[in-house]
């Protein structure tokens with residue numbers, strides 16, 4: 001049996017105020033960028049915990065919260081992760097990625113080298129929990145795991161942006177090396193590797209454009 005609790009009601013804003021508030025938040029989020037040049041300026045563990053718990057407040061299928069966020073601050077572990085990621089990325093850039101993929105990546109000037117995996121003060125490695133171990137080790141289902149974990153990562157990125165921090169959603173695939181290096185159990189699969197921290201003083205970002213409203217919204221009024 002579930003019990004319900006009251007939800008604090010909110011008074012509707014007048015339409016102009018509402019539009020302005022939405023526009024302000026849109027403008028704020030437009031400033032978020034993926035960073036590939038990090039400073040080594042420290043970020044306190046307590047801040048990382050708050051950011052992860054903000055991410056963990058995301059909605060999830062049947063409230064299963066099918067995620068584990070590994071927060072890696074250890075220099076030795078970051079070095080091992082960088083070496084393993086660069087090995088996979090070297091193979092990807094030298095044969096595994098299609099010509100079309102490499103062409104699509106050209107504007108980003110990326111290659112197999114990932115120094116930011118050591119420079120950034122923290123690496124948050126997100127694992128999706130494809131099932132749970134219930135009582136007596138019995139497997140229990142999670143639902144809509146990819147959708148749920150994707151949402152939690154979105155919450156994390158906006159929380160980081162709000163705190164003036166930056167991140168990269170990185171996918172040095174295949175990412176099984178993360179399972180091994182972090183000793184994660186069989187029910188967890190790597191989802192994203194997210195270095196977080198402050199931007200390097202001379203950091204740059206690719207000059208990319210976002211699609212305009214008419215290309216991302218289909219109205220049915």
Ligand SMILES: Cc1cc2nc3c(=O)[nH]c(=O)nc-3n(C[C@H](O)[C@H](O)[C@H](O)COP(=O)(O)O)c2cc1C
Nearest residue numbers: 032033034035036108110168169170171172205208
């Ligand atoms: C699922 C996902 C995987 C990504 N993987 C990589 C990656 O491995 N390396 C990288 O440099 N950028 C990666 N990116 C970052 C994208 O290139 C970036 O989000 C996109 O170019 C838009 O730029 P912005 O985030 O600055 O708006 C990834 C983004 C997403 C959402």
